[in-house]
Amino acid sequence: MHTASQHLDALEWESWPSDQITSRGKAQWKELLGSGSGCQNDMTMGVVRLKQGESLEPHRHAQPETYFTLSGRGTVTIDGVQHHVDPGRMLFIPGNAQHQINNANAEDLLILYAFAISDFSKIQYHF
Numbered sequence: 001m002h003t004a005s006q007h008l009d010a011l012e013w014e015s016w017p018s019d020q021i022t023s024r025g026k027a028q029w030k031e032l033l034g035s036g037s038g039c040q041n042d043m044t045m046g047v048v049r050l051k052q053g054e055s056l057e058p059h060r061h062a063q064p065e066t067y068f069t070l071s072g073r074g075t076v077t078i079d080g081v082q083h084h085v086d087p088g089r090m091l092f093i094p095g096n097a098q099h100q101i102n103n104a105n106a107e108d109l110l111i112l113y114a115f116a117i118s119d120f121s122k123i124q125y126h127f
Contacts, residue, residue: 006032008047023127027056027101035119044115044123050074050103058100059127063115065093067101072109075102085111 013028015021027048034044047070048056058077067076069085076083076091078099083091093099103109115123 004033004041008032013049023057024059024125025057025101026050026054029113031120034117035121042116042118044117044120046113046120048101048111048113050101050109052103052106052108054103056101057127058098059125060096060098061123061125062095063117063123064095065099066114067091067093068112068114070110070112072103072107073105074109075104076100076111077102085109 008030011030011032013030015026015028016024027050029046029048031044031046033041034046050056050072067085067090069087069089071087073084073086076085076099078091078093079097083089085091101109101111117123
């Protein structure tokens, strides 16, 4: 069994390459658990951040995913159904469900995400 300990403040924000931001969105993330964390396991977990006016554009992937809102407010649309998110709200996103995140509010929206897969790079996003 491998254990891992990460602090969000110790990691750098990652983002899509500049030529992909228009199609994918301006979201940034930090991987807390997964192949990039140095801990091999069957989970990937991280935090996505969206500033005011930013979005993670509609996409899908085979793996189910969970979102847990840490701070801020925004909307998550799953297969055409809009959900308002605020601190403490959990959403389950079935595999292959189209989903999107939007933040129209002044406060940054921080959402903890998790996949039951060992390596974030194995997730094939379809935009």
